[in-house]
Amino acid sequence: MLRSLLLYLSNASWAKAIITHFFVARRVVRRFVAGETMAEGIEAVRRLNKAGLLVTFDILGESVHSEQDAAQATQQYLVLLEAIAGQQLEATVSLKLTQLGLDISEETCVANLRRILDKARDAGNHVTIDMEGSDYTDATLRVFRAVRQQGFDNVGTVIQASLRRSEQDMAALHAEGAFVRLCKGAYKEPPDRAFPVKADVDANYVKLMQAYLKGDTGAYLGIATHDEKIIDAARAFIRAEGIPGDRFEFQMLYGIRSELQRTLVREGFKMRVYVPYGTQWYPYFMRRLAERPANLWFFVSNFFRA
Numbered sequence: 405m406l407r408s409l410l411l412y413l414s415n416a417s418w419a420k421a422i423i424t425h426f427f428v429a430r431r432v433v434r435r436f437v438a439g440e441t442m443a444e445g446i447e448a449v450r451r452l453n454k455a456g457l458l459v460t461f462d463i464l465g466e467s468v469h470s471e472q473d474a475a476q477a478t479q480q481y482l483v484l485l486e487a488i489a490g491q492q493l494e495a496t497v498s499l500k501l502t503q504l505g506l507d508i509s510e511e512t513c514v515a516n517l518r519r520i521l522d523k524a525r526d527a528g529n530h531v532t533i534d535m536e537g538s539d540y541t542d543a544t545l546r547v548f549r550a551v552r553q554q555g556f557d558n559v560g561t562v563i564q565a566s567l568r569r570s571e572q573d574m575a576a577l578h579a580e581g582a583f584v585r586l587c588k589g590a591y592k593e594p595p596d597r598a599f600p601v602k603a604d605v606d607a608n609y610v611k612l613m614q615a616y617l618k619g620d621t622g623a624y625l626g627i628a629t630h631d632e633k634i635i636d637a638a639r640a641f642i643r644a645e646g647i648p649g650d651r652f653e654f655q656m657l658y659g660i661r662s663e664l665q666r667t668l669v670r671e672g673f674k675m676r677v678y679v680p681y682g683t684q685w686y687p688y689f690m691r692r693l694a695e696r697p698a699n700l701w702f703f704v705s706n707f708f709r710a
């Protein structure tokens with residue numbers, strides 16, 4: 405109920421206007437977002453890299469409706485890729501297709517994505533296409549496959565264990581030898597598309613993860629979760645099946661379960677932190693609140709203390 409309300413508010417422009425107006429919101433946001441500028445993002449990444457953590461950068465932004473804004477977002481990614489190479493950061497990039505113009509047209513989006521992939525390829529870097537709400541799943545997979553067919557192998561995408569269709573999608577992507585990040589799914593979805601009960605999402609996650617780690621198609625899995633039970637299941641499966649370290653990595657979000665991130669590094673696992681920065685933090689922040697009601701109380705108590 406609370407989760408649904410927060411996810412509704414993440415798309416409501418009136419709520420965005422109110423919340424982003426308050427200075428205190430910005431302070432709380434800093435737990436999940438590295439800053440509003442690239443310099444602040446890089447600063448956070450340096451600290452993480454120093455502790456042995458890999459990173460994927462995200463320039464916050466989504467639901468872009470003008471060619472100009474999509475071109476601007478593309479340009480920001482090109483500049484970021486140059487900075488990553490120039491400063492020798494251990495960092496890939498992640499992006500959303502609606503940030504590159506998917507709502508305008510698939511052609512615009514693919515053209516922008518190609519520019520980013522070109523630049524990343526020149527720099528020996530990799531791009532992961534985040535997955536948005538289920539209205540975008542088909543288009544996202546279509547764009548992902550289109551650029552792969554155009555010869556880009558430095559690109560991956562995301563599958564959400566909450567969606568009923570994901571078992572089929574994962575099986576096809578496995579056969580294609582794709583780079584997939586598996587997450588639970590952060591969007592509000594109807595019950596005909598997604599499992600409404602969390603225990604079913606969790607069970608589906610473990611099932612999809614194990615199936616993807618098996619076999620030898622060149623497929624690579626980003627195990628993106630903070631759920632300790634799932635991470636334990638992953639560790640046990642990887643050990644039992646002798647899954648080699650070049651077939652997977654763990655991934656978590658900036659500011660969440662940082663101690664567990666470091667434990668996995670100490671155990672010798674590849675651990676990548678998703679580090680978002682930028683001014684368009686509102687929907688990302690609201691999704692993080694929706695995931696954990698305790699975050700909401702933290703936010704509200706800061707509000708009254710300010």
Ligand SMILES: Cc1cc2nc3c(=O)[nH]c(=O)nc-3n(C[C@H](O)[C@H](O)[C@H](O)COP(=O)(O)OP(=O)(O)OC[C@H]3O[C@@H](n4cnc5c(N)ncnc54)[C@H](O)[C@@H]3O)c2cc1C
Binds near residue numbers: 534590632691696
């Ligand atoms: C690297 C990465 C990339 C992602 N990319 C996408 C994407 O492209 N598309 C998409 O739909 N979703 C994405 N997500 C979000 C994901 O779908 C989940 O919403 C999110 O990870 C919470 O689920 P969980 O697996 O951590 O499990 P949960 O069962 O929600 O949480 C397990 C435990 O993790 C901790 N935790 C989880 N979330 C929070 C939080 N917000 N604040 C504080 N503690 C928390 C708590 O201790 C909680 O008990 C991504 C997640 C990660 C880690």
